[in-house]
Amino acid sequence: MSKAKFGVVVFPGSNCDHDAYNTLKHILNQDTEFLWHKDSSIGDKNVIIIPGGFSFGDYLRCGAIARFSNIMKDVVRFANNGGIVMGICNGFQIVCEAGLLPGTLLRNASLKFACKNVSLNIENKKTIFTSKYIGEVKKDQISLPVAHGDGNYFCDGDTLKELDDNGQVVFRYEDGDNPNGALDNIAGIMNKKGNVLGMMPHPERNSEDIVGGHDGRYIFESVIQSLN
Amino acid sequence: MYSAKIKVTLRKSILDPQGKAVEHSIQSLGYKNILDTRIGKYIELKINASNDTEAKKITDEVCSKLLANPVMEDYEFEVINVNGAKQ
Numbered sequence: 259m260s261k262a263k264f265g266v267v268v269f270p271g272s273n274c275d276h277d278a279y280n281t282l283k284h285i286l287n288q289d290t291e292f293l294w295h296k297d298s299s300i301g302d303k304n305v306i307i308i309p310g311g312f313s314f315g316d317y318l319r320c321g322a323i324a325r326f327s328n329i330m331k332d333v334v335r336f337a338n339n340g341g342i343v344m345g346i347c348n349g350f351q352i353v354c355e356a357g358l359l360p361g362t363l364l365r366n367a368s369l370k371f372a373c374k375n376v377s378l379n380i381e382n383k384k385t386i387f388t389s390k391y392i393g394e395v396k397k398d399q400i401s402l403p404v405a406h407g408d409g410n411y412f413c414d415g416d417t418l419k420e421l422d423d424n425g426q427v428v429f430r431y432e433d434g435d436n437p438n439g440a441l442d443n444i445a446g447i448m449n450k451k452g453n454v455l456g457m458m459p460h461p462e463r464n465s466e467d468i469v470g471g472h473d474g475r476y477i478f479e480s481v482i483q484s485l486n
Numbered sequence: 487m488y489s490a491k492i493k494v495t496l497r498k499s500i501l502d503p504q505g506k507a508v509e510h511s512i513q514s515l516g517y518k519n520i521l522d523t524r525i526g527k528y529i530e531l532k533i534n535a536s537n538d539t540e541a542k543k544i545t546d547e548v549c550s551k552l553l554a555n556p557v558m559e560d561y562e563f564e565v566i567n568v569n570g571a572k573q
Contacts, residue, residue, distance in 0.1 A: 318527075319555055326552065355555065362557040369503050412500065412558060 262485045264290040265303035267333065267349075269324045274310035274347065274462060281465040282307075286478055295327040304485055305342040306333050308349030310405070310460060320363060320408045321351035330356055342386065342481060343454045347406055350446075350456035359449055359456045360421070361413030363406075367439025371407045375470075377432035378402055378445055378459060382425045385448060386484035387455045390476040400473035402459035404437050409458040411440040411447075418442065424450055429457055488533040488541035492563040494554045495526035529553055533565075541565045 264282045268275045275292065283290040293300055295313075300306055313324035324330070330352075337343045337358050345353035351363045366372055378400050383392045391397045413421070418441065421427050429446035436443045438458070446457030461474025496502045502524050509523035531548065535541035542565050554561040 318553070322552060322555070354557075360557075362555055364500065364558060365503060367501070367503055369507060414557075 260486065261287070261289045262304045262482050263302060264288050264305045264307060265293045265300050266290065266307045266309055267293045267295060267329055268309075269295045269311070269313035269327060271313045271315055272309050272311035272348070274460060277460070278307045278309045278346070278462040281462045281475065281478060285465050285475065286482065288482065293329055295324065295329050297329045298332060300329065300332050300336055303336075303341075305344065305481055306336060307462075308333070308343065308345040308352050309462070310347030310349060313348055313352065316348075316408070319351075319355070320348060321353075321355040324348075324352045325355035334358065337449075337454050340451065340453050342484075344387070344481070345454070345456040346460060346462065347404075347409075347458055350458055351408065353454060353456050358454045359447055360417045361411060361447070363408050363458070364410040364412050364439075365408050366406070366410050366437070371405070372409065372437035373403075373405045374437060375401050375403050376437055376445075376459060377435045378429045379432055381427045381430050382448075384425070385428055385452055385455075385480075387448065387477050387480050388428060389483060390480040395476050397473070397476075399432065400476075401471060402461055402464050402474050403470075404459045406438070406458055409438040409440065411438075411444040411458070413441065420450075421447055426450060428455060429459070487568045488535050488538065489566045489568045490531040490533055490541065490545040490563050491566070492529040492531065492545065492549060492553060492561060493526055494529065494549075494559050494561045495524060497558055497560050500558055532568075538565055538567060541567075 282288045430443040448455045461477040464474035505523040505525045512520045533541045549561045
């Protein structure tokens with residue numbers, strides 16, 4: 259199996275960049291580099307991770323300023339050409355703001371920062387992000403940590419129907435375990451082409467047992483498998 | 487020189503939990519006649535433009551590209567010629 263080339267974008271205020279780097283570089287042994295937000299090119303990467311955190315202090319709206327960072331022009335170009343992009347937590351907010359995914363993330367309905375483990379149902383396993391859960395892992399439900407104040411997914415009714423009809427809802431919170439009031443318990447979606455994923459929970463913080471589990475690692479392993 | 491005064495608010499169809507929390511607080515002060523509370527943002531821009539049409543066009547572009555997210559927010563603004571009368 260050849261190594262995939264991962265790029266982890268770093269904005270001022272990113273704080274899950276090192277978790278993503280550690281998972282990809284040291285647990286999964288892939289070629290992994292940080293990309294600074296001022297860079298103008300992502301180079302020859304196969305996968306771009308937009309990590310969690312509080313880019314630009316969440317000023318104005320979460321992700322609104324990061325979305326206009328220099329590197330994002332090339333990330334959007336890459337995604338529009340079919341390149342794999344994963345936006346996690348703040349990264350999900352950024353890819354929504356960038357127009358790579360429909361909808362937006364509102365303030366948590368409780369107004370409280372949600373920091374806990376949640377049960378997630380894998381709604382679509384026939385994606386490049388979840389294929390491992392069909393094979394050797396065989397799981398319908400996983401547990402991943404969430405840590406966010408603005409994770410309340412929202413879109414209009416037509417968009418929601420389209421997401422459902424096209425199998426674009428990848429993860430849903432288990433009924434009763436929705437930490438933020440997200441529409442239809444949506445925790446993670448992908449674009450229609452299936453190459454851009456956005457999710458609020460943190461798979462990169464759940465990739466080795468020393469941190470409490472490795473359910474999240476299979477998401478990255480699925481992506482790596484899709485490239486081979 | 488022009489000044490744009492911009493209000494960005496959550497769209498009417500979207501629940502505003504922050505507004506609700508403040509509303510409860512207002513009611514706990516005894517103001518039972520406050521029926522609804524919505525929270526938004528206020529932004530001011532100073533604009534170097536040759537006329538008010540241009541200043542409004544710039545303001546509208548900046549609002550739709552960056553200052554408001556049309557999925558969840560509406561915006562309105564007024565543009566004032568800071569050297570003279572209100573436009």
